[in-house]
Amino acid sequence: MKRGSYVAIIKLIDIAKNLGLSLTTVSRALNDHKEVSSETKELVRKTAEEMGYVPNKFAQTLALKKSHxxxxxxxxxxxxxxxxxxxxxxxxxxxxxxxxxxxxxxxxxxxxxxxxxxxxxxxxxxxxxxxxxxxxxxxxxxxxxxxxxxxxxxxxxxxxxxxxxxxxxxSDNLKGCRLAVDYLASKGHKKIAFINGHNLAAVSPLRLKGYQIALRKNGLLCDESIIKTGNYTEKSGYDTAKQLFAERADFSAIFAASDLMAVGAIKAIRERGLKVPEDIAVVGFDDVFFAEYSHPSLTTIRQHxxxxxxxxxxxxxxxxxxxxxxxxxxxxxxxxxxxxxx
Amino acid sequence: MKRGSYVAIIKLIDIAKNLGLSLTTVSRALNDHKEVSSETKELVRKTAEEMGYVPNKFAQTLALKKSHxxxxxxxxxxxxxxxxxxxxxxxxxxxxxxxxxxxxxxxxxxxxxxxxxxxxxxxxxxxxxxxxxxxxxxxxxxxxxxxxxxxxxxxxxxxxxxxxxxxxxxSDNLKGCRLAVDYLASKGHKKIAFINGHNLAAVSPLRLKGYQIALRKNGLLCDESIIKTGNYTEKSGYDTAKQLFAERADFSAIFAASDLMAVGAIKAIRERGLKVPEDIAVVGFDDVFFAEYSHPSLTTIRQHxxxxxxxxxxxxxxxxxxxxxxxxxxxxxxxxxxxxxx
DNA sequence: ACAATAATCCAAAGCGCTTTGGATAAATGA
DNA sequence: TCATTTATCCAAAGCGCTTTGGATTATTGT
Structure with a gap:
């Protein structure tokens, strides 16, 4: 009889028999159909509740052609x-x-x-x-x-x-980048490096674009040599920041396309014996929760x-x-x- | 006709008609039932594939009384x-x-x-x-x-x-606590404070117990005054650590029942002008991913x-x-x- | 050659629900 | 008063699948 682990306990027909009503009426009563009197509806609802009836979604789906x-x-x-x-x-x-x-x-x-x-x-x-x-x-x-x-x-x-x-x-990526760059510019930074993520994420080109637009708006020139690409991991943030140093790049701030890369970059900066934010300021992107707990806590662009x-x-x-x-x-x-x- | 957004495209009966077979045989062929010849099976499978047939799980569930x-x-x-x-x-x-x-x-x-x-x-x-x-x-x-x-x-x-x-x-919480305390003890710590989480988490009492057992094993005495309870948040780690300081408690290490509380404790220690791990060592629990990226990176008990x-x-x-x-x-x-x- | 077995196949019932198309009884209008 | 509407109800069909219980044909043994 019982095949699988799942069995419906109480069915519409049980309620119907119990009340001497038809299956149809019971179904309609529970679905608040107009063609059943409100007394019957109330009666059906009450006994359904008492008997512990729950509708079988599979049967409903099959009948209604609507799975929800x-x-x-x-x-x-x-x-x-x-x-x-x-x-x-x-x-x-x-x-x-x-x-x-x-x-x-x-x-x-x-x-x-x-x-x-x-x-x-x-x-x-x-x-x-x-x-x-x-x-x-x-x-x-x-x-x-x-x-x-x-x-x-x-x-x-x-x-x-x-x-x-x-x-x-x-999220409004362009605006995010603008906010970041504007803020850094307002703090007097002229050379803002950018660590982007790979292009497998559709947002990466957007963030690059936003960064470039924002630079222009602030009258800063866009120096290709301080734009790097990581892969959104902490390690890639660390590596690309080190690379920037190795290339003796000229910058006083780093804007990273993710918080994790920002954390990596901070690590590289520290290892270099420099201080964040005194020597080099860092801004991240995302505001994932650990941004708040990392040290120094991360200034970043919050996505909702x-x-x-x-x-x-x-x-x-x-x-x-x-x-x-x-x-x-x-x-x-x-x-x-x-x-x-x- | 069509009621909802969901409609099955090809049904078993379509395949059956297409091949001049019965519904039963088609169903059985696809379910690899023994009562259908392997040629028919192959034929059915092929045409099902070609016609883009996919079984309707709702109908299957209803018939089999098994939802998976x-x-x-x-x-x-x-x-x-x-x-x-x-x-x-x-x-x-x-x-x-x-x-x-x-x-x-x-x-x-x-x-x-x-x-x-x-x-x-x-x-x-x-x-x-x-x-x-x-x-x-x-x-x-x-x-x-x-x-x-x-x-x-x-x-x-x-x-x-x-x-x-x-x-x-x-996870083996007792062992985790033992590992933590053993390690701290092996580093010469005699007074190990413990920041536990609230009892709404069933693991909290376990971790406390593990901590106490491990202390005893290492011949250290269990000082109630350096056992505190937080609520697994960073802030509570921070607060309880500060409290420890305020009470002029005597300890050289903190074992926290979560990484997040450990991070909070580190913050408090720092604010106090002390260094981690030189002045006070900290061990966490969980090994959530940011444990690696926090500064200093967290020594902790890894849960798989x-x-x-x-x-x-x-x-x-x-x-x-x-x-x-x-x-x-x-x-x-x-x-x-x-x-x-x- | 003929009964018994095996190999294939199929019609119909059932899973639990909703809905169609009547049917019945009560209430209304003329 | 009788025809008509209105309010309730119900039997049966259908959603797409699996399975039961026969039916049919092919194969085997003697």
Whole structure:
């Protein structure tokens, strides 16, 4: 009889029999359908409650052709470990938003990284997934091609894809860079080095651009020799900063495209016998939590990670409910958090 | 016709019609049932592939009474923010384990924290959830009472609950404390202060006990006046360390029950004009990632977080597949990671 | 050659729900 | 008063799948 571990305890038919009503009426009563009297509704609701009835979502999904399921596509491993904190908070935002909707969140099996994997389409169709929330995708990820096929509503964090069913959301990177450079310039820095991240992150070119624009605005010239590229890890921040020193580059401040690289850079500066911020000022990007606890605490550009998740989820919800509506990219505000490092 | 956003594209019946076979045979062919010839199987598989067929999990679940769904119960917010990193890595382990099984992971809607929330039973029964992976639960959490009812297979991280269907897993806290104290003692420290976390975390009393046992083993006396309780946050580490100083307590080392509190303590020590580790040595617990990047980098007890998730998931799988088998608590090894702070 | 076995296949029922298309009884209008 | 609306209810079909219990054909043993 019982096949698997999962069994529904009380079914609609049980309530119906119990009350001498039809299945139909019970179903309608619970769904507040107009064709059943309010007395019956109340009666049914009460006994359902008493009998401990819970609807079987699978049966509902099958009958309604509506799963109320959205899926999270994210990666467990990234070289940049502050990605953990970033991702965690974004997911918190997503959970929080969908928590007040009938939607549940399922985690897409398998990593973004794993090479042999099921096509997204199969995963989604098989599980009746209605929307995809994507975070941490790389510019060279194969899933991107599938997303471009536009077969399912999706919201992507930090990758600019805008189609009929796909929106994206990101922080205002240009403004972030402007804030950082403006602040450093206001402190009298003329030579501001920039440690960018690799181009597998779609935000990297944006941050470079923002940095350059901001320099220009402040009447500073853009010296290619003090622009370096790391990979968002602490080590790469350390290495590139050392490289700057080795090349006898001329700078009094470093703006790093991530907090982790900023921390690495600080380490290199210290090893050089220089002081932060007295000799060299450092500004990071992200405001991951340890920025506050590192020493010296990090002046940085704060991204509102929770809001990225929350607002992104809201947008995804909108796309699902109204697939014909216009898609839009959303830009979230950032702010400068001044601490000790600059 | 079409009701919701989700529609199955190709169904078994389509393949059947296409091939002039019966629905039954097609289903059996795809499930590798013995009662269908291998030629037919091959034929069916090929055309299914060509037609882009994917099975509808909802229909399968309904028919098989088996959902292949486990659920993640965790909290988005905790005062201790290193909880993020801890939780993230555990979840990575869980994903990784279940990634090679037919099980999908669904996130339980709502936080552990939120006060008004659906009973766990309803959530699980309604969604056909077969098992629960619980992380970050507090000793006063109401969900604990529900879990004790033992109505669903579960594995809990860091809370000692052992019933017919529930196992738990945690790091070897006693050993961790022993390693820390042994190491400090070996460095000649006689007075080792201890900053513990609150008792809402089930590991706190364990760590205190481990600390006391280890002191005794090393022939050191246990001085109540240098044992303090924080709440796993950086600030509480800072505050309690300051308090120690204010009370003119006599100690040359601090062992903190979390890295975050250790970082806070270091800050307090610094402010006092003392040096770490020269004047006061500090050892943390957890080895969350920023332990490596803080300054001075933290000597700490490493928990294998990924493995907690992976092994816990494995255990959960086992409970689901074999509900009658014996439950057991699992203890994962820890290790001392020596860096600069001690 | 004929009964018994094995190998394939299929129609129909069932999983738990929603909804369609009537049916019945009560309330309304003329 | 009788036809008509309105308010309630229900049997049955359908969502896409798996499985039971036969049916049909091919294969084997004697």
């Amino acid at each position: 399921l959205i899926s999270l596509l994210y990666d467990d491993y990234q070289e940049s470990i502050s990605y953990q904190s970033f991702t965690f908070e974004i997911i918190a935002g997503v959970r929080n938003y969908f928590g007040s909707t009938p939607y549940d969140i399922i985690i897409v099996p398998g990593n973004l990284k794993s090479s042999r994997r099921e096509p997204l389409k199969n995963i989604c169709y098989s599980r009746g997934i209605e929307g995809l929330f994507v975070v941490g995708i790389r510019t060279n990820d194969l899933y991107l091609e599938e997303l471009k096929e536009d077969f399912i509503p999706a919201v992507i964090v930090d990758y600019p894809l805008l189609t009929k069913k796909v929106s994206y959301i990101q 990670k929770f809001d990225l998740g929350y607002m992104g989820a809201k947008e995804l919800h909108k796309i699902i409910e109204n697939p014909e509506g216009p898609r839009k990219k959303k830009k979230l505000d950032v702010e400068l958090v001044i601490r000790e490092s600059a | 769904l486990i659920s993640l119960l965790y909290d988005d917010y905790q005062e201790s923010i290193s909880y993020q990193s801890f939780t993230f890595e555990i979840i990575a382990g869980v994903r990784n384990y279940f990634g090679s099984t037919p099980y999908d992971i669904i996130i339980v809607p709502g936080n552990l924290k939120s006060s008004r929330r659906e009973p766990l039973k309803n959530i699980c029964y309604s969604r056909g959830i077969e098992g629960l992976f619980v992380v970050g639960i507090r000793t006063n959490d109401l969900y604990l009472e529900e879990l004790k009812e033992d109505f669903i297979p579960a594995v809990i991280v860091d809370y000692p609950l052992l019933t017919k269907k529930v196992s738990y897993i945690q 977080k990924f493995d907690l998730g992976y092994m816990g998931a494995k255990e959960l799988h086992k409970i689901i597949e074999n509900p009658e088998g014996p439950r057991k608590k699992k203890k994962l090894d820890v290790e001392l990671v020596i860096r600069e702070s001690a």
